[in-house]
Amino acid sequence: MWDVAVTLKDLARHVGVSITTASRALADYDDVAEETRQRVREAAEQLGYYPNITARRLQKRRNDTLGFIIPTADPRFADPFFSEFMAGIGNEAARKDYDLLVSTHSPDSPGEKAAYERATRGGWVDGLIVVRTRENDGRIQLLCQSNFPFVAFGRTDDDLNFPYVDEDSTAGMRLLVQHLIGLGHKRIGYLSPPAGLMFGTYRRCGYYETMAEYDLPVDESWVIEGDMTQRGGADAVGKLLNLDPPLTAIICGNDLMAIGTMNRLQNLGINVGRDIAVAGFDDIPWAAYTAPPLTTIRQPIYKIGQQTCSMLINIINGWEPENTHIMLTPELIVRESSGTRLGNGRR
Amino acid sequence: MWDVAVTLKDLARHVGVSITTASRALADYDDVAEETRQRVREAAEQLGYYPNITARRLQKRRNDTLGFIIPTADPRFADPFFSEFMAGIGNEAARKDYDLLVSTHSPDSPGEKAAYERATRGGWVDGLIVVRTRENDGRIQLLCQSNFPFVAFGRTDDDLNFPYVDEDSTAGMRLLVQHLIGLGHKRIGYLSPPAGLMFGTYRRCGYYETMAEYDLPVDESWVIEGDMTQRGGADAVGKLLNLDPPLTAIICGNDLMAIGTMNRLQNLGINVGRDIAVAGFDDIPWAAYTAPPLTTIRQPIYKIGQQTCSMLINIINGWEPENTHIMLTPELIVRESSGTRLGNGRR
DNA sequence: TTGAAAGCGCTAACAC
């Protein structure tokens, strides 16, 4: 084992004061003689005293620690959403002197359930951040029921009232569809995230609503589901290509699938941006560097992470924020993958 | 606040036994009457008892927690290396019932120093994982000196003896250079990671050594440094383009810079894979989806993360591994960005 | 201004 730590007791004995006094001296209590404080300080420095965090936590009954249980079937979470989001909460947490405990579990798995149980009882962490809310979300239900501090990124479909930050995916998708319609597209396919994810639902809604608004019929064969990975996008898109007449545009429910889609189309000799328009959703860093660069909807994930974290810390400390339902409006980013106006030699 | 927890004391009182007995019953000690055990178990279930982790940790003087302090100037760590690596350690840690505490700090910043001090004293975590080792690495020095359990991904240039996992970057780079030489390239430029990072040093070595081996002179204008991001790669590569005669190939010290490089070249109307060869290093998931797909060196980051973590846990538990210096040999992945044989109409 | 003492919730050596 490594070097045994110097405790407050050692320090106190060394200086010749009581443990109490030593503790107060270091904690800057104003009822300690200046000279005593000095002596304690110096001795602490000299002995290399460092408070035992666990003991302090037990005594204070708080951990100053936040938990982030990443819901991903793929343990490697290649999805940059997670790392960007985590960076946001991590940095905000650090700024406010909180630690961040991270783990990954498959959505709705027993392991995930256990992780949440452990978190809500046992004082493992002081609060949790929940992402990728789901229909009938058991995590949120558990958290609400046990009255445990948490903030979600995303809403749910039940009538639970809980603090969240969310982006208005429906509005975002509307921007995207309008953009394509504005370019003359009428036959627009949609590659959706899997059912059960709330943000997928909102995005799908946005697609259907906007198409309807512009009196554009949608055949059900135009809408399929993918698993949100590049490969998933590549594999799924095949089903959208055998339509007659063909689609002129494909919107993907996230950028990763859009990238897979473009890749597959290009392998088939189809020119993205000229023969067909492709758009994604998220604006991951990668999106600006695809060939052609990807038209997409930008969500400021890092900032959302910060904001979610900040709200959680407020809640933990009992400073209830005035607004616990924050809704952000995403922004359309037009790049080359959606091409230029239809017609004029194209089609 | 949330519901107050049921403690062992509550439980014991409820059942009518001592705290000790309750504790032992739950811990499956064999000196507890079967009937008592049952009663305690049931009561625990019924009252929703959950042990307080902090108290247990204080008593056991271990946290069953690993720390990972991510060294990145960009707090958003867009570099997929970090998330992939973290996934590896996180999952391995979880498998062995360890928690993972994560934070980010700029390399060599005061914040980083403080984080390491805090970690090595104060019982914050039981062990640390260090990545992106540096020349004269203060983190490693501190850790060695305080005799704190850790494992590094990467070696250092001092003569400290510490446990590490590393990939043989020099050998990897050799493969890459040989590949290009095999295609007929002689004027091969190198876009290096910034000085000070050990893996950059090894990669650079591999480049110089292999060029020398094949009697290919390297002009110093062929080697420049970038900051390991796409943008950095794009910005830096300009300096490699005004050479006369021009380079026929550019190796980048990591994939992100290679992607930026390809992007910039293409914007200048240069056809990557035909007019010039480009190669990267890392094989991030993205590398297979660039256009053209990127020739690179694969390191199994996820697995390296697992292995590093596993070694650390062994060390923490005093099961010194037989081999604490693990060296992995990376693999060449040939894709289209390096093109085909030079000559024959090309050049 | 300081110290004694209690206690955070748990484990474990040692009686009984």
Add this chain to the structure above:
DNA sequence: GTGTTAGCGCTTTCAA
């Protein structure tokens, strides 16, 4: 088998 007791290292009343 079970309970008593003594901590783990710290903070915080409460008296002195």
